Amino acid sequence: MTESDGALTSAPSFEPPLRDAEIRAAPGTRARHGRTTPRHGSTPCHGATVRRTARQRVLPARTAGEGHTSARKFAEYALRTVLEVLDHRRPAGQLAAVAHPPVVAALRGMVGGDRVPFRELGVAVLARVDISMVDPATAEVYARYHRGSRHFAVAARITCARDGWRLAVLHV
Numbered sequence: 001m002t003e004s005d006g007a008l009t010s011a012p013s014f015e016p017p018l019r020d021a022e023i024r025a026a027p028g029t030r031a032r033h034g035r036t037t038p039r040h041g042s043t044p045c046h047g048a049t050v051r052r053t054a055r056q057r058v059l060p061a062r063t064a065g066e067g068h069t070s071a072r073k074f075a076e077y078a079l080r081t082v083l084e085v086l087d088h089r090r091p092a093g094q095l096a097a098v099a100h101p102p103v104v105a106a107l108r109g110m111v112g113g114d115r116v117p118f119r120e121l122g123v124a125v126l127a128r129v130d131i132s133m134v135d136p137a138t139a140e141v142y143a144r145y146h147r148g149s150r151h152f153a154v155a156a157r158i159t160c161a162r163d164g165w166r167l168a169v170l171h172v
Helices: 066-086 092-097 101-112
Strands: 002-004 007-009 029-032 035-038 124-135 138-147 150-161 164-171
Touching: 066 092, 066 101, 066 124, 066 138, 066 150, 066 164, 092 101, 101 164, 124 150
Parallel strands: none
Antiparallel strands: 002 007, 029 035, 124 138, 138 150, 150 164
């Protein structure tokens, strides 16, 4: 509120009005059937290359289309692989196929130093995975898993690389 002649008036609004998220096509892409596709064929992630703005918005699942489906399938596979590595049921080297090197190194450190939280409660079982598309090439992942009678959460970010989806950030 600002003061003008002894009366208070509302402050001006500097935020844009709320509306559905928009996807802008990057140079070298074309729009087809309501989605943007690269001119040289589809990417392994079924998403389009987008020009990122200064402020990214989370896209609702209904606007993400094929990218959302492939991201969800990858997220489930990647998180199951991570939990198997944390339980010593799979070697940590197998994470290189689904995760960026910093994530693999961090998980190797956890497993090698036996710093996996609550591992003594039993085997980790993935219960539910949800994703929110940030753009066609990036998704936020949040999931639940169980160890014995306890429930835990895991969060991640996956990105689309040339060879498919990759786990870029992980928080167990």
